[in-house]
Amino acid sequence: MLHTFVAYVEDLPGVLTRVASLFRRLNININSLTVGRSERVGLSRLTLVCEASAEAGHRIRASLYKLENVVDVDDIAQAPSVTRELALIKIAATPRNRSGIFELVEVFRARIVDLAPESLTIEMTGVESKIEGLIQVLNEGEERILEICRSGKMTMRRGHHTSSVLKAMGADADQAAEEPTEDSAAGEPE
């Protein structure tokens, strides 16, 4: 099954290697991996998607926690969550055949972010299937896709986060750099 792990890791050299090395050792292919700054100073947040047996989830999470630089690990599994991916798609297009693409972009609620005499670039954010859909339609059309750049999935649980580790850290006095406090939580509208 597809596993989605969300982890907070220390923002230090080599940390990503340690995470990646764990999956290499287990001979598990990483389908996608996104990393960026989080709401906490000094901590990066990553979303890692991989294919592994259902039972493997527990062990992967436990093993991730054994890495000294990994602070929090959430196995999203089937939990209600918001998942997005960003894609940049560059297409060969001249002013003559652009209009069809404009329509397509409208339908898919994407955006044109670059327009050049011989090409244009579409930015699309959405769930994986929508991005796949756009790419498929583009492939079926006459336009030639020049480049595709996809961010990989980013995932966030719906509702207030439930990580006990992060909560414990939030309660920690010397971890003061965080913005929202614990009691600012309320049910978010969807």
Add this chain to the structure above:
Amino acid sequence: MGSDANTHASNNPPARLTGAEIVWATLVGEGVTDVFGYPGGAILPVYDALRKFPIHHVLVRHEQGAAHMADGYARASGKVGVAIATSGPGATNLVTGIATAMLDSIPIVCITGNVSSKVLGTDAFQEVDITGITLPVTKHNFLISRTEEIAPAIRYAFQIAQTGRPGPVLVDITKDAQQGTAIFDFAAAKPRPHRPHPMLNVEEHGLAQAVELIRNAKRPVILAGHGVIESGAEEQVRALAERAQIPVALTLLGLGGFPASHPLNLGMMGMHGEAWVNHAIQEADLLIACGMRFDDRVTGTISTYATKAKKIHIEVDPAEVNKNIKVDVALIGDLRTVLEELLPRISSGHGGRDGSAWIKTIESSKGAVAVRDIKNLPDSGHLYAAHVIHDIWRITGGNAILVTDVGQHQMWAAQYYHHERPRTLITSGGLGTMGFALPAAIGAKFACPDREVWVIAGDGGFQMTAAELSTIAQEGIKINIAIINNGYLGMVRQWQEFFYERNYEATPLVSPDFVKLADAHGIAGRRVQTRSEVASAVEEARSAPGTFLLNFMVEKEDSVYPMIPAGSSLHEMIRRPEKDPLMET
């Protein structure tokens, strides 16, 4: 970590020191008295500063030896062992020793020098990416390129090495960081408090379930592993066994965690465990696994392993739970702490079960096995390793620290030397590293200078690290060395005999005259060929003032029995043939 031992460093006011001095001052602060190492260009500043500090440095003959010595030191004492090496080849030579410590969860800290930070990553002379190389075989490692990071990194390394499930940590320090200066403040370099693994989990519900399973079990067995010793839970395991009258089977690394002479001790389980032990496990209706990880050497085929048994797993590493064997109740935490919570709920006696019936069944299944026990056989003129080890056990009263290498002699040592107390058997279990014994014994001797230390090594493995004989000579320490010389890479030969139609490819072994080799190092020795000489030879070694080497010329083609072929079920064992040509006179 003994903060009391820190007096030297922590009582000194913060002062400006070189990085090299900070390395030693931090080690002194952590209570280190002995380190094992080998110098070279990238670690020279550290060596230059050594004379100012109250630490004894043991010069090894190969850095693998340094890591094994640190490991033996840790296993014998329970404290962190320290190894030091230079960059490049010095660092790579440590790797086997680090992996050995990793697989057996041994707390060691390795410190390596590296090239200057300005040339890091340029393939400078003797540069290797040792943090990259050791990433999968360390619990954690550090690349330190700034002087002020040295003390915090080393202190953090000590914490990581010995908290949770212990393991090796490497601290790689660039030469310019060693040469630079920084304010050394031992107290300020203290790491954040250890954060226990967030998935540790000992719930009321689980405890209640465990109690219920124990109460209702008719045929329970405790499986005691290395965790018993690492967690210091010997008393608690014993209390559980005695209170609920549950027999105890031990893993190789668990030996010593439960007294061999205890009536409830079944002995070693697994590939070379006695038949009744493995049968008891296969017949059990409840297994209580304490600090062990269901390694393939103890389970045989997983699908047929103890299928009738419910399983309770008490384990400090959440990643080990349900890894090899699915368990019914997992109590994830420090073994000793968990047992302390569990024990008050266990009523004495054996609940509804007739505990004595189960124990009697096991007893009776021993059957004629005791008869084949080597010590009961008349002297046939043949010398068996079993004789040698049995005599060493008898003569030392079981009070020695036994350090084995890897192979047949290791299994015979496990079978014929009976361990009453923890930390008396030091052996490479998980990695099975040949060449481990001699250096590990040196480390053990430094940890416990007043204890009698015996090396049990094969003729093959001994030659892998025999150069450490000169370390022994240089240090003037006394250990006793027994080489079980069968002229073969015996354990591999045994596999060839059983599974490769006796095709003895690359296993017959020509060795030097080990007594002469010892002599060349100024170490006394004696060759032993008959059973009648064994006792006097062992006595001679013990009473010799210095290290003494005994070269036991044992039966060449003897095998370790019983044996469960790799990938077979626990009950499918190869037993000693009825008509064993070796056994007949």
